[in-house]
Amino acid sequence: MTDYLDVDARPILRAGGEPFSVIMAAVGRLQQGQGLRLYAPFKPVPLFAVMADKGFAHSASELEGGEWEVLFTPVGVERETTPIAASNSPFAPWPEPVVELDNRDLDPPEPMVRILAAAEKLGPGETLSSLLRREPVFLFPQLEKRGFRWLGGFRPDGATYELTVRAPS
Amino acid sequence: MPLQARVRGGVWSRNSRWDDETIMIGGSISRWTMTYFAAALTWLLAALALMVAGIGHPAADLAAPDTLVLVHVVCIGWLSIAMCGALFQFVPVLVAQPLFCERWALPALALVTAGLVSLLAGFMALGARLPSAPWLLPLGAVLLVVGFGLIVVDLGLTAWQRPSGPARFVLVGLASLCATAAFGAVFAFALAGWAGRIGDAVLARGIPLHAIAGLGGWLTLTAMGVSYRLLSMFMLAPDVEDRKSRITLAAGALAVATTVGGGAAAVGFELGLNMVLSIAAVFGLVCAALYGRDLAGIFRARKRRQLELNMRMAMLSFASLAATGLLGIALVATRTLSAHLGAFAFLAAFGWLSGLVLAKLYKIVAFLTWLETYGPVMGRAPTPRVQDLVAESRATKWFAIYYVSVWMGTLALLAAQPGAFRMAAAAMTVGVVGIIHEIIRIRRLEDVALPLRLPAGAVAPHLLFAKT
Numbered sequence: 001m002t003d004y005l006d007v008d009a010r011p012i013l014r015a016g017g018e019p020f021s022v023i024m025a026a027v028g029r030l031q032q033g034q035g036l037r038l039y040a041p042f043k044p045v046p047l048f049a050v051m052a053d054k055g056f057a058h059s060a061s062e063l064e065g066g067e068w069e070v071l072f073t074p075v076g077v078e079r080e081t082t083p084i085a086a087s088n089s090p091f092a093p094w095p096e097p098v099v100e101l102d103n104r105d106l107d108p109p110e111p112m113v114r115i116l117a118a119a120e121k122l123g124p125g126e127t128l129s130s131l132l133r134r135e136p137v138f139l140f141p142q143l144e145k146r147g148f149r150w151l152g153g154f155r156p157d158g159a160t161y162e163l164t165v166r167a168p169s
Numbered sequence: 170m171p172l173q174a175r176v177r178g179g180v181w182s183r184n185s186r187w188d189d190e191t192i193m194i195g196g197s198i199s200r201w202t203m204t205y206f207a208a209a210l211t212w213l214l215a216a217l218a219l220m221v222a223g224i225g226h227p228a229a230d231l232a233a234p235d236t237l238v239l240v241h242v243v244c245i246g247w248l249s250i251a252m253c254g255a256l257f258q259f260v261p262v263l264v265a266q267p268l269f270c271e272r273w274a275l276p277a278l279a280l281v282t283a284g285l286v287s288l289l290a291g292f293m294a295l296g297a298r299l300p301s302a303p304w305l306l307p308l309g310a311v312l313l314v315v316g317f318g319l320i321v322v323d324l325g326l327t328a329w330q331r332p333s334g335p336a337r338f339v340l341v342g343l344a345s346l347c348a349t350a351a352f353g354a355v356f357a358f359a360l361a362g363w364a365g366r367i368g369d370a371v372l373a374r375g376i377p378l379h380a381i382a383g384l385g386g387w388l389t390l391t392a393m394g395v396s397y398r399l400l401s402m403f404m405l406a407p408d409v410e411d412r413k414s415r416i417t418l419a420a421g422a423l424a425v426a427t428t429v430g431g432g433a434a435a436v437g438f439e440l441g442l443n444m445v446l447s448i449a450a451v452f453g454l455v456c457a458a459l460y461g462r463d464l465a466g467i468f469r470a471r472k473r474r475q476l477e478l479n480m481r482m483a484m485l486s487f488a489s490l491a492a493t494g495l496l497g498i499a500l501v502a503t504r505t506l507s508a509h510l511g512a513f514a515f516l517a518a519f520g521w522l523s524g525l526v527l528a529k530l531y532k533i534v535a536f537l538t539w540l541e542t543y544g545p546v547m548g549r550a551p552t553p554r555v556q557d558l559v560a561e562s563r564a565t566k567w568f569a570i571y572y573v574s575v576w577m578g579t580l581a582l583l584a585a586q587p588g589a590f591r592m593a594a595a596a597m598t599v600g601v602v603g604i605i606h607e608i609i610r611i612r613r614l615e616d617v618a619l620p621l622r623l624p625a626g627a628v629a630p631h632l633l634f635a636k637t
Contacts, residue, residue: 107473108402109536109555116548134402137196137262142544159407 002073004037005030010067013041023047027054036072042153043068094151094166099128104160112139115165119148125169132161196262198541198635201274203612205254206530207633208278210605212246212285213523217601220594226511227587232376234296238289243518245285245313248388249346250278251526253320255533259395260324260339264331273319280316284309288357295360303361310357314350321346334414338394341422345386348429352379371436377446378432384514385453386425388522390418393460396483399529400464403480405472409463417459424452450497457494461487478561482528482568489520489575496579512582519575519597527571527604535559535611541630541637542614542623550624553617560607560616567603570596 007026009019019040026036036056038044047070048058056072063069099118103111111132116139118128135152143150143165152163216239219225225239261268268274288309293299295306321343328336328343352375359368401408431445464487476484493516500506500513535558543552578593612632614622623629628636 105405105472107405109540113547113552118548120548133405135265137265138540138544139196141197142547145545 002033002035004035004071006037006039008039009044010039010041027051030074033074035074038070038072039063040068040070042066044070094127094164095125097127097129097164098122101128101130104131104133108134109138112136112142115139115163116142119143119146119165119167122165122167124167127164127166129162129164132163133159135161136163196265197267198537198637199254199258199261199268199274200271200635201278202254202258202537202635203534203632204275204634205250205257205278206534206608208282209247209251209254210601210608212242212250213601214598214605216242216247217594217598221591221598223587223591227582227585227590231511234292234298237292237295240514241285241288241292243523244383244388245281245288248518248522248526249317250281251530252388252391253277253281253324255395255526255529256320256324256339256391258533258537259398260327260336263336263339263398264328264333266327266330269323269326273323277316277319277323280312280319282316284312284314284316287312291357291360303363306357307354307361307363310350310354314354317346317350334408334411335394335398337415338390338397338418338421341418341425342387342391342394345382345390345425345429348425349379349383349387352382370439374436374442375432377442378428378436380514381428381446381449382425384517384522385428386421389517390421390425392522392525393417393421395529396525397463397467399532400467400480400483403473403477403532404467406467406470409466413459413463413466417456417463420452420456420459424449424456427452450501454494454498457490461491477532477556478559478564478568479528479532482531482572483525485568485572486521486524486528489516489524489572493517493521509583512579515582516575516579520572520579524572524575527601528568530608531559531564531604531611534608537635538612538614538630541635542627545628545637546624546626550626551621552624552627553621557617557621558611558614560610564604564607567600567607569600571600571604574600 005026007019007023009023012019012022023036023038030036036051038047043060043062048060051058051072055075057075058070058072060068060070099122101111101114101118103114106114111130115128115130115136118130122128135154140150147168149166149168150163152161154161219239219242224235225233226236229235257268257274286309287305290299291302291305291309294302325340325343328339332340352371355364355368355371356375356379358364359372364372397409397414400406427445427449431448432442434440435442435445493513496509496513496516497506500509506513536555539553539555539558546552574593574596578590578597581587581589581593609632610616612630614629630636
């Protein structure tokens, strides 16, 4: 039986904080063979790759209200021991947006058109942000084909979707 | 404050660079949706040709083999294939997850088509239009069960990942499709004489259960679920509260469950079906009324005042659904339902379901074609708007002809005037051919002004499938 150390990222995120360092500190405290049980308000997919590099397999299960419990279990051999540099971390801060769009009251698919047009004008590594009414599911493949990264999520009221797009650097 | 902390909810959940799991998020274009639509429209034309030629009800008895041919061309060939094509595109978008297996879509269409052809040939053999071949019906049933089975597993496993509002309707619709197919398969084996005494008993009394599970559970509940999201999306209205749509679905699901479960028990214990069907009808009417309330809410809360053609035409199909409900009440009250079952089913199939599917096809094809053609160059070159792909004023008249002739056809059936019904069917054909012509023009970008039609980097779409 693997023994797990619990980390709850939910209150940290609720308070507007950044849980990555807390998670990594907890990983550093783990004893040989010990795993990590993480609670998060959403499925922390990029963390899976980070933890895989550190030799942990993951198994994620959804809880009530869209929250997630993820078990990171050591797979025995550590594949990589180099610590992840802050600049390469998926959680390294992005620069403040150079363009802010409010596309909440536009007819679909006008928000997508405007975001792609504005994204094409970004310099390397620059970001833009946009407010939307819906998750722009048809926009994502277009952004990805062009090499853009993006972060998005609904605000706590559930009515406004906030999207940030970063140009390839 | 770091950006990631400000953007909550999806911070870690989406970015393709980090993990394979996030690469596909259900916003890409389904490759075979257009193929499904084309196959479905071909079957619709076949159904109209049968009605114009006077094959099937009302020229023949409701249970006659010719009527069975017509009914299955409409319900499987046209409505079910169109619905499956739309769901292959829609369900992944609904749950923001990729389709469980994109590769199944085309073989499933081939199996369903082959199964339908075999089934129709079996019915024609029953009616002595073809030499007797009792194995045709069971073969058709097996092919249909396998084809729809692939579709149900594919869509069901996809929708199951995030079963919220509309996805729940789809799941109940798929469960009803399974019940419909199960009854149909028993009938097919019983007609071939291969189902024993129990199969014969089910065949003798189970046909209303098969029809209600198919038209009511599978097609109607799925169409309702899909319409919730499409309407709020295209009219800029907030989604219907989960609690409200859940009650609407519960009423519909109870109607289907009562019909299928109670009906099967009644057949098994050799009891009458009337009580079961009456209870199911009450649930069905409650479901339709709650759906009307939900739709009214979407229309009231919409930010977009000016309605596009597809929405105005969808309203005519909602009116037809309401008329179907009222007609049902009137026929039951006057004890004439069994005499006018054909008119009732015709209004449900063509006024409500076909009308809604045609109206939404018009929009969905334009949107997917626009996305496929101009998505890759958007922001890099001037591109047309979605509305530039359609010519609504021209299309309006085809839809108007279609709906008016459907209502005329219903009246002709109620008045037992087969001649008038055939004329109405001919007029419906004119409307449908006009609508199909508009859809082909959309796919070929023929209404887009030439300077904008194909900017550098854009590729003209194929008529029958998506290239991306």
